[in-house]
Amino acid sequence: MNGTEVSARFGGMALAPGGWDILLGGMNKPSIPAPVLTELNRQANHELAAAHGYTAMAAWCEAETLPGCAAFFRRQAAEEREHADKMLSHLLDRGVLPEFAGVPAPRQDFGSLLEVAQEALAKEQANTRGINAVYEAALAAKDYPAQVLMHWFISEQVEEEKWANELVTLVRGASCAGSLASLDRHVSSLLEAGKGD
Ligand SMILES: [Fe+2]
Numbered sequence: 001m002n003g004t005e006v007s008a009r010f011g012g013m014a015l016a017p018g019g020w021d022i023l024l025g026g027m028n029k030p031s032i033p034a035p036v037l038t039e040l041n042r043q044a045n046h047e048l049a050a051a052h053g054y055t056a057m058a059a060w061c062e063a064e065t066l067p068g069c070a071a072f073f074r075r076q077a078a079e080e081r082e083h084a085d086k087m088l089s090h091l092l093d094r095g096v097l098p099e100f101a102g103v104p105a106p107r108q109d110f111g112s113l114l115e116v117a118q119e120a121l122a123k124e125q126a127n128t129r130g131i132n133a134v135y136e137a138a139l140a141a142k143d144y145p146a147q148v149l150m151h152w153f154i155s156e157q158v159e160e161e162k163w164a165n166e167l168v169t170l171v172r173g174a175s176c177a178g179s180l181a182s183l184d185r186h187v188s189s190l191l192e193a194g195k196g197d
Pocket residue numbers: 047050079080083127
């Protein structure tokens with residue numbers, strides 16, 4: 001089937017280059033605008049990469065005998081996978097088979113817990129930019145289902161940037177070994193209180 005035939009089959013809807021490849025076996029009519037599909041697929045992969053990054057940060061903390069921070073970052077990794085799943089489910093519900101990208105190697109060369117906290121903040125700020133880009137595509141395309149989906153993520157990122165900022169502040173304030181150990185013991189209760197889920 002050539003592109004014209006595929007286009008006719010799918011109601012003349014314009015698809016992204018290579019878009020034919022990601023339709024679910026040609027059985028479902030795609031009901032998502034191509035630019036939104038591209039952005040949502042990109043962000044789903046970005047969330048999976050963030051999960052990989054948080055897993056590496058948890059490993060670093062474990063190796064540095066900071067079990068509280070390690071557990072906290074493992075939970076963040078699980079949350080990022082849940083975020084990816086929400087986006088992937090949305091694509092599947094709308095008749096699109098998502099495209100999975102290669103996951104880049106995460107940063108592991110941290111010199112201190114402060115560097116880990118700063119990396120977490122940078123990661124969340126990047127997540128926010130990516131989520132805003134999906135939302136902007138959904139607005140431009142008048143894609144109301146995707147807009148509603150992204151409302152949840154936009155609110156979530158307020159909480160995510162909040163804990164990441166608090167972590168940087170807390171770690172900056174824990175200047176000696178004893179206070180760092182105390183922070184590690186209480187990091188979950190200190191940061192989880194303000195989280196929305
Ligand atoms: Fe996320």
